[in-house]
Amino acid sequence: MKYPVEGIRSRFPALAPGAVFFDGPGGTQVPQAVIDAVAAYYREANANEHGQFAFSRRSDAIIAAGRAAMADLLNARSEAEIIFGANMTTLTLHLARIIGRDLQPGDEIVVTRLDHDANIAPWLHLQEQGVLIRWLEFDPADCTLMLEDLEGMITERTRLVAVGGASNAFGTVNDLPRILAAARRAGALTFVDAVHFAPHRPVDVQQLGCDFLACSPYKFYGPHSGVLYGRREVLERLQPYKVRPSAAAIPDCFETGTKSHEAIAGVAAAIDFLAALGQELGTGCESYPAGRRRLLKQALAAISDHESLLFSRLLAGLQEIPGVRIYGITDPGRLHERTPTACFTLAGMTPAEVAQRLGEEGIHVWDGDYYAWEAMRFLGLSERGGAVRAGLSLYNNEAEVERFLSTLLRIR
Numbered sequence: 390m391k392y393p394v395e396g397i398r399s400r401f402p403a404l405a406p407g408a409v410f411f412d413g414p415g416g417t418q419v420p421q422a423v424i425d426a427v428a429a430y431y432r433e434a435n436a437n438e439h440g441q442f443a444f445s446r447r448s449d450a451i452i453a454a455g456r457a458a459m460a461d462l463l464n465a466r467s468e469a470e471i472i473f474g475a476n477m478t479t480l481t482l483h484l485a486r487i488i489g490r491d492l493q494p495g496d497e498i499v500v501t502r503l504d505h506d507a508n509i510a511p512w513l514h515l516q517e518q519g520v521l522i523r524w525l526e527f528d529p530a531d532c533t534l535m536l537e538d539l540e541g542m543i544t545e546r547t548r549l550v551a552v553g554g555a556s557n558a559f560g561t562v563n564d565l566p567r568i569l570a571a572a573r574r575a576g577a578l579t580f581v582d583a584v585h586f587a588p589h590r591p592v593d594v595q596q597l598g599c600d601f602l603a604c605s606p607y608k609f610y611g612p613h614s615g616v617l618y619g620r621r622e623v624l625e626r627l628q629p630y631k632v633r634p635s636a637a638a639i640p641d642c643f644e645t646g647t648k649s650h651e652a653i654a655g656v657a658a659a660i661d662f663l664a665a666l667g668q669e670l671g672t673g674c675e676s677y678p679a680g681r682r683r684l685l686k687q688a689l690a691a692i693s694d695h696e697s698l699l700f701s702r703l704l705a706g707l708q709e710i711p712g713v714r715i716y717g718i719t720d721p722g723r724l725h726e727r728t729p730t731a732c733f734t735l736a737g738m739t740p741a742e743v744a745q746r747l748g749e750e751g752i753h754v755w756d757g758d759y760y761a762w763e764a765m766r767f768l769g770l771s772e773r774g775g776a777v778r779a780g781l782s783l784y785n786n787e788a789e790v791e792r793f794l795s796t797l798l799r800i801r
């Protein structure tokens with residue numbers, strides 16, 4: 390079946406005619422179903438957890454449904470492995486502090502220069518207690534990790550390897566199987582930042598064999614919130630910082646204070662929106678929630694194909710504009726190694742000027758370092774205002790790509 394982009398767009402009220410949203414890497418728009426689920430939570434279930442009255446029971450059911458939906462999206466073995474939080478950054482800072490309780494001076498953590506700072510700074514804080522940080526660098530020519538250095542970097546003192554699934558700046562999809570296998574051989578824990586990966590590719594934590602994986606539903610058509618997957622055996626071993634009266638069992642013991650229940654209602658709706666898309670695009674014989682995992686895989690495969698097709702046009706068009714410099718993989722034969730997120734500069738204008746001019750024309754793109762702080766400094770871009778980022782999402786279409794390219798050419 391042909392990818393029904395116009396039908397998909399019509400389900401997103403914010404996608405008013407005239408606006409081009411190319412800031413998916415910063416946060417996607419939400420379908421009406423997500424808006425409805427959040428509103429319905431306030432109308433029908435607004436209460437704290439584990440009370441003896443109807444609204445509280447409904448809240449419990451909504452949170453359980455949110456965990457089940459996330460477990461399907463990530464292929465977790467159990468809902469007990471799904472931890473909700475305010476956002477990925479808060480969850481990662483919290484987890485790093487907990488993991489730090491078991492670390493000794495001289496223990497080592499591997500981080501990458503390519504990652505968002507939310508998967509670097511939380512681990513750097515552990516240097517205060519004598520932990521050593523090893524940096525996996527990237528090749529500035531195509532913004533891919535220098536994996537040939539990885540094996541030598543992981544030693545018997547390596548306690549954790551923290552790596553991104555995909556770069557939110559350059560779109561590079563990292564070779565997670567290879568990186569995680571090297572970490573496992575050394576007996577190190579593994580933490581994957583899948584915030585930029587999850588909107589574009591299916592995630593399978595069991596196949597990856599990672600210990601932790603974090604993502605942010607607001608990057609895949611849901612509300613602002615964060616989710617942390619933790620492998621049950623590891624979660625049960627750790628000692629989370631918590632207040633004493635709160636639940637002692639996983640996953641609740643990792644969730645500090647009251648959660649955003651309305652956001653969790655929206656997370657489940659976003660995942661069901663994707664599953665319904667999978668049903669529409671696939672053979673149609675699956676039902677959910679029973680077959681939801683398969684439907685999600687179908688949806689993500691179709692989304693990825695659609696986005697890649699559009700992106701190859703966007704990339705080719707960008708390359709034709711004089712003065713544009715693109716950072717990341719540009720080889721058309723290697724587009725499967727990247728997400729549909731372009732990072733570029735335009736000679737003679739600052740990234741902020743380019744983004745502002747595009748914004749005046751209704752084209753929403755980001756500029757700056759997008760918290761890929763180390764990477765932008767390494768490339769010498771920080772002092773020049775970073776770069777412009779244009780990222781595609783499931784609702785973008787060909788006309789928008791053409792409009793973006795012609796507007797950029799005019800601006801130049």
Ligand SMILES: Cc1ncc(COP(=O)(O)O)c(C=O)c1O
Pocket residue numbers: 414415475476477478479505507508553555556557582583584585604605614615
């Ligand atoms: C790759 C990546 N990691 C982490 C984050 C931080 O996520 P959050 O905003 O949920 O803290 C972002 C946000 O842009 C991101 O793109």
